[in-house]
Amino acid sequence: MGTKHYQSSDSFLYTLLQSHAARLGAIFQQPQAYRLQIIYTSIDRDAHNRPYFTDYYYRVDTGEYFYPASTVKLAAAALALEKLNDLRIAGLDRHTPMYTSNLEGISPAVMSDSSAADYQPSVGQYIKKILLTSDNDAFNRLYEFIGQQAFNTQLWEQGYTDVQILHRVGVTRITPEQNRHTNAVTFRKDGQVVYEQASAISNLAFSPRHDLIGKAWYNPRNELVNSPMDASQKNRLPLVDLHNILRSIIFPEAVTKSQRFRLKEEDYRFLHHCMSAQPEESTFPRYNTTEFHHNYVKFLLFGGVQRNRPTADVRSFNKPGWAYGFLTDAAYIADFTHHVEFMLSATVYVNNDGILNDRHYQFEETGKPFLRALGEIIYEYELLRTRKYTPDLSKFRFDYTKIE
Template sequence: MKRIPLTVIATLLSLSAWAQPKTDSLLEALIRKHASPLLQHILQYPDSFRYQLIYTQIDRDKHNRPHFKQYYFHVDADNYFNPASTVKLPVAVMAMEKLHALHKRGLNIYTPMLTDSAYPGQVMVHTDSTARNGLPSVAHYIKKIFLVSDNNAYNRLYEFVGQQAIHESLWAKGYSQVRIVRRFMPLDEEGNRHTNPIRFMKGNRLIYAQPAAYCNLPFDFSKTILIGNAHWNRRDSLVQGPFDFTKQNNFPLEDIQHVLQSILFPKSVPKSQRFNLTKADYRFLYHYMSALPRESDFPKYDTVTYFDSFTKFFMFKANQGKIPPYIRVFNKTGWAFGFLTDAAYIVDFKHKVEFMLTGTVYVNRDGVLNDNRYEYETEGYPFFKEIGKTIYQYELERKRTYTPDLQDFAKVR
């Protein structure tokens, strides 16, 4: 028998290890120990439910500096899930970043932003009835993104930042697998490469004009991603075959967790991975990332539809749970095609507890996509509630060398 060189064996072993989902015994044992029959059922079928979880412990030192330790359960960047609205998180932040980079006098997040159109399928937006002054702005779009995950708000910021700049920025920060190539509106691949001309105005005075743009970056669509048994297409016809996610957005779970951490704790990541934001930017973001729909006057939301936990999956979303006043959740969720995802930093000011949870699950028993028949209420939200409660209870009992001072996050409420 021919001898295989040791270097080849080492390479094969490393590839094999790399291909395995990442799981830490602490997190898996903790979840399984307290799992209800429903959760046990989900955990039993990882291939069907496609779940992934990251639990981030935060320990403060004597100077109150946070230190992070991630624990994984079935995390695999090659196991695709549709990120849905979680892609709104980096796009919102990059819109703020771009305003600083432009260095235009009078241009900031509150400057009225008028979107024009220059390509088929694009929409023109010059007013916003939900804003106090009736005008759209980056600030107002960001508010709506975090309060209720507004799709149109994301679309407008996607157009302002531009598809090319989105990827150049994220790739430069090390997020090489992230792909944000779609708005949430009926446009094909080419249509999403084109972005609108935009004007920032102060009264009748033009502050800044951005021409229509086109992204010429090549994207790697070589890996075919097919999910499900059947799907409804754009013509409302049932197709007997899986849904093709090959050219959809992609945002691996570890990247979502890291982006959230870099926003909430910028000093915890290298400078090259931080977003270029001011203290005022961070305070604005933290306020609306944790705000509840009922706390907003502009927009004013119907609290029956947009209840407290409308966009807070971990611990609270199931059964439209109330959030205690001493707990704040800084997060971004996403839901589409049967996939539910949440990346959250949960703070309990009363008991001095803080931790991060990032997770995704797929709930689609009939295997048909785009039929709006998913088990969000019966399986998805209970999954997040139970995982969140389990980790929260563990955190309440976990010993810390130093009690965290959480006033910086309390001040943004």
């Protein structure tokens, strides 16, 4: 697993950020301590509305590990839809009820879903919950449907060879070996079995790693271990790969065929709709908007702040993640009022005491305000940037009164 450094062809991004150093605060002043990495992509269109990209990097290094947390769920959503397409079975789609069998001592069965209109679990319902509120169980069910082996090999075949998806998220006391095991899954429609998938074991060999984070950590028995936590058995998704996975989902026509997920136009529309929606715009699931408020999963530009609502019609098509003090967001941001669009991804580590699993992270007071400021700086620049052709963003407009 080789380390790759991504340097900008010029100093534009650093110069832009440096001009707002006071606004960006301690994180930009001490980027190494905060493990800061940023990718900004400006987008220009030609006369036929075809997008062209210019990528700018700041401290992007695949050798500097960060825990990707829930950002891995974006790839899971695409891979689950891709698998449904690849199976090519009549009656099997994202709406088909999907039942997960019990895997003793590892993962329980799922036979119903009270968040769905018909109380039936399905790939589509899991994807909605992942993209609207970053639901952990929904990801785990897609992980089990895809299988650990296919999850990784499919991404490797697309060129993301540094990715390692090793485990379910949000669950403890499951060993790396147990995470190789995935549950049996059955799809039924109108009482008839449409597709059955047996339980599976991944035999995939992963490249060895030596990723350490923190200076101490609490183990599952709540005992303090006074040494860095070994993250070599944790999921790995470098920021540049996350950024490019996002690009392939937002702009499938603009990436090579080998990088493209095997999705239908309706699949992309569904993903774009769910990625840009807010929790209060969903009926199934219906969310308690006190907890899952406006901007709950919108960090870049919006800062995860409920009351942060720009006067312009701006949407973030994104997937964030937060855990172990790492805060990450990857977003395509579209302003339909001013006809502005750009991509921005960033990760930052906000854990002042260096202790993991103590829940003393600075997401709210340090991490989210930084991502908000970063997004605002890029957005403000984009509002002033001259474009030869005004982008037609109509394909990204949705009726948010209904999410199918």
